[in-house]
Amino acid sequence: MVRKETLAQLLDEGRRKIQVTDEELAEAKRRRQLLAASARRAFPGSTTYYNGSVAHGDANTPLTDVDLGVVLTQKDAEPYGPGKKSALDLMEKVREVIHEDLDDEFDKLTIEVEGRRRAVLVRFGDPVTQGQADFTADVMTALPHPSGRGLYIPNTKIADQWDRADPITHTRMVLQAIEDTKVVFARTVRLLKHWNCTHSKxxxxxxxxxLCLDCLDEPMPLINALQVFFTYAADEIDKGPTPDPAGVAGPIPLNMPRADVHKRLCTARDYIDLAIEHEKAGRPLSAQHALHQVLPELVPDADGTQEEAGRLAQTVLAGGTAASGLGLATRLITPTRPRAWGD
Structure with missing residues (x-):
């Protein structure tokens, strides 16, 4: 007999498949602390901050990197910034101290500065997740912004050599959202990051x-959180690029033309809507098949052919036509339909 699961069960099982393990997280945080200590030693009086997936509580397995930054004191930052010195010698200083502190433990450690746009790239030569090639860290050297809002962070690809950003506020906003939604925010982001990776990023x-910060602000089932996100994100991306939630940096660039991103979001939205509609109508296999199109590696496919045949028969008996009912359902339910790329 075919096992029938609810959308809630499928998503809970799916997100557990990609959730980072306690062992991975503990080792990643340990290495991050080592790097933070080195960065503070490189610049006495400085402060460090954490950002990225580990700091935001939404890391997936395999865990391959961490992100952190060091903020210089006002005095030490004085020679640097737009129209002044670049971050190159700061990055070299961090490289030197990290080597001094960590070479004994990590004998394959390498650190890249040349050609790096924003941060020193640390390659440990020793993965955190078994089977992965390596584990890396981005260590950013930042300056306090004169306004008191945000930071200047390196950008070696532009004439000014520095960009304005506020990663500290970003992390604070994400952690607050996780608390406000009782962890739904982080679990939804994990699923969305997986969707992103399996649909051409x-x-x-x-x-x-x-985008999640603007639309997920209370607890809700994961399927509803996905529905809220894809509906909101499709509308917002159709209008233009996403602004910086901290109101400091410029708009967030996309990885492909906006029309293509919008198309993928709309396709995912339609499949999520269809999955919910099928489940409400008592068609769990059809619901699972629709959800599989969005998260193909996390949700197993299911054959909803008999359920669809039953729906069509009931529609005809009720006086309708076989084409009435779910609109796009017949097209979307086809087992050979491509996953939610919008192609």
Missing amino acids: PMCSWNIKA
Whole structure:
């Protein structure tokens, strides 16, 4: 007999498949702390901050990297900034101290500065997740912004050499959202990041989180959170690029033309709507098949052919036509239909 699961069960099982393990997280945080200590030693009086998926509580397995930054004191930052010195010698200083502190433990450690746009890239030569090639860290050297809002962070690809951003506020906003939604925010982001990776990465993870910050502000079932996100994100991306939630940096760039991103979001939205509609009508296999199109590696496919035949028969008996009812359902239910790319 075919096992029939609710959408809630399918999503809970799916998100557990990609949730980072306690062991991975503990080791990643340990290495992050080592790097933070080195960064503070490189710049006495400085402060450090954490950002990225580990800091935001939405890391997936395999865990391959962490992000952190060091903020110089006002005095030490004085020679640097737009129209002044670039971050290159700061990055070299961090590289030097990290090597001094960590080479004994990590004998394959390498650190890249040349060609790096924003941060020093630390390659440990030793993965956190078994089977992965390596584990890396981005260590950013930042300056306090004169306004008191946000930071100047390196950008070696532009003439000014520095960009304005506020990663500290970003992390605070994400952690508050996780608390406000009773962890639904983080679990939804994990699923959305997986959707993003299996559908050509139309947007960066931060764009996903920025959109979530605007539409997920209370506890709700995961399927409803996905529905809210895709509906909101499709509308917002159709209008234009996503603004910085902290109101400091510029709009968040997309990874492909906006029309293509919008198309993928709309297709995912339609499949989520269809999955919910099928479940409400008592067609669990059809609901699972629709959800599979959005999260193909997390939700197993299911054959809803008999359920669809039953729906069509009931429609005809009720005086309708076989084509009436769910509108796009017949097209979307086809087992050979491509996953939610919108192609």
